[in-house]
Amino acid sequence: MAITLKQIEAFHSVIVTGTVTRAADKLGVSQPAVSRMIADLESSVGFPLFVRSARQLVPTVRARTLHAQVERSFLGLQHIEATADALRQNGEGQLRLGVVPSLLPTISRDLIAPFVRLHPLASISIEVVATLNTLDWLSFRQTDIGITFEAMSHAGLETRMIGQTEAVCIVSSRHPLTRLGRAVEPRDLSGETFVSYMPDSGFRAEIDHVLAAAQVRPDSRIEVRTTAAACELVAALGAVTLVPSPSPQLAADNRIVMLPFRPSLINDVVLVQSVGPGRSPLAQAFVDFAAQRSINFLERTPI
Numbered sequence: 001m002a003i004t005l006k007q008i009e010a011f012h013s014v015i016v017t018g019t020v021t022r023a024a025d026k027l028g029v030s031q032p033a034v035s036r037m038i039a040d041l042e043s044s045v046g047f048p049l050f051v052r053s054a055r056q057l058v059p060t061v062r063a064r065t066l067h068a069q070v071e072r073s074f075l076g077l078q079h080i081e082a083t084a085d086a087l088r089q090n091g092e093g094q095l096r097l098g099v100v101p102s103l104l105p106t107i108s109r110d111l112i113a114p115f116v117r118l119h120p121l122a123s124i125s126i127e128v129v130a131t132l133n134t135l136d137w138l139s140f141r142q143t144d145i146g147i148t149f150e151a152m153s154h155a156g157l158e159t160r161m162i163g164q165t166e167a168v169c170i171v172s173s174r175h176p177l178t179r180l181g182r183a184v185e186p187r188d189l190s191g192e193t194f195v196s197y198m199p200d201s202g203f204r205a206e207i208d209h210v211l212a213a214a215q216v217r218p219d220s221r222i223e224v225r226t227t228a229a230a231c232e233l234v235a236a237l238g239a240v241t242l243v244p245s246p247s248p249q250l251a252a253d254n255r256i257v258m259l260p261f262r263p264s265l266i267n268d269v270v271l272v273q274s275v276g277p278g279r280s281p282l283a284q285a286f287v288d289f290a291a292q293r294s295i296n297f298l299e300r301t302p303i
Contacts, residue, residue: 003044008070010037011049015067018056072142095122095282098129098143102227102245103165103269107147111162115289122282130225138274144283146272149244150202160271162290165245167203167265168258170231172238175257183260186214193239194218195230203244206265231256 013023014034024031038057042049045066050057059067099107108126116124127143134146138157149165169184171177177184189211197204211218222239224230230241235255243250244267246258271290273283 003041004037007037007041007044010034011041011063012067012070014038014050014057015059015063020057093122093280093282095124095145095280095286096127096143097124097145097147097286098127098134098138099147100130100134100149101128102243102247103147103149104128105248106245111290111293114293115286118289119282119285134272138272141274144273144280145286148270148272149267150270156274157272158275160287160291161268162271162293163269165267165269167206167242167244167261167267168246168250169240169242169261170234170250170256170258171240172235173255173257175238175240177240177259178257180259183262185262186211186216189218189240190216192218193222193237194220195222195224195233195237195239195241196220197230198223198225203242203265203267206267207242210263210265 009027010023010033013026014020017023017026020031020034020038024034027034038049047062048060049063049066050059052058097112104126112124112126116122129143129146129148134143134148135157136142138146147162169177171184177188180188196207218240222233222237224233227243227245230243231250231253233239234241235253242261242265244265250256250258271287273287
């Protein structure tokens with residue numbers, strides 16, 4: 001039996017609401033109709049989707065995995081509705097941007113804000129997206145353009161560099177390295193509690209290479225996904241870390257200090273978008289605008 005859109009809608013509604021009754025109210029159909037659609041979907045996929053518990057339906061592990069894919073589809077439908085609404089109201093459409101957290105302040109100030117002034121009728125949404133997730137967001141059309149540190153080798157993606165950042169060392173405000181009087185070097189990190197990024201991070205690979213070349217082994221038992229988490233731990237533990245880019249937020253945090261690091265670790269800031277006929281005129285206008293701006297992150301962000 002083929003899976004139908006109505007079955008998927010019923011499945012999504014039960015997951016979101018937790019009961020058949022509320023799902024039926026949400027969909028405007030009867031409870032037996034929802035139960036029948038769930039039963040038909042379970043027959044189609046070949047495994048149970050829910051465990052009955054009291055008055056609730058508890059999704060199985062397989063159901064949650066399936067629902068993650070369903071959610072992406074529903075986000076795509078919501079984007080279509082939002083784009084149609086934007087076109088109906090102002091004719092320019094909607095632009096969805098996915099930006100890594102540490103770049104967001106500079107990108108917002110120096111790129112997004114002036115673009116909005118040029119396109120006052122455009123609808124623009126900005127999501128904070130980890131570099132690791134950028135490919136998924138683009139592949140599933142959840143974002144039009146990703147702005148990140150790492151160029152992505154993928155047949156369906158196009159990458160354009162719009163600037164560069166330089167890594168800095170972050171230490172707690174009371175750390176002895178604040179009195180060093182020079183740039184921090186790999187040897188200064190020997191034996192320090194070092195907050196590192198996850199092993200699948202491209203920046204982590206750069207750090208590991210530099211430290212290995214200097215034969216330095218800091219205490220790297222703590223690994224995080226985001227710069228914000230790394231800096232919070234540095235402040236709390238008196239630890240140290242390297243981050244790919246300074247930012248105004250880091251400069252304003254009096255619990256930590258940004259220090260220059262040598263050798264320099266230069267990171268490309270890139271725009272990533274899907275290739276093919278689905279590219280919107282507004283997305284192309286943003287890419288062209290970004291290329292013309294040529295933001296110098298090295299000069300604009302204080303250290």
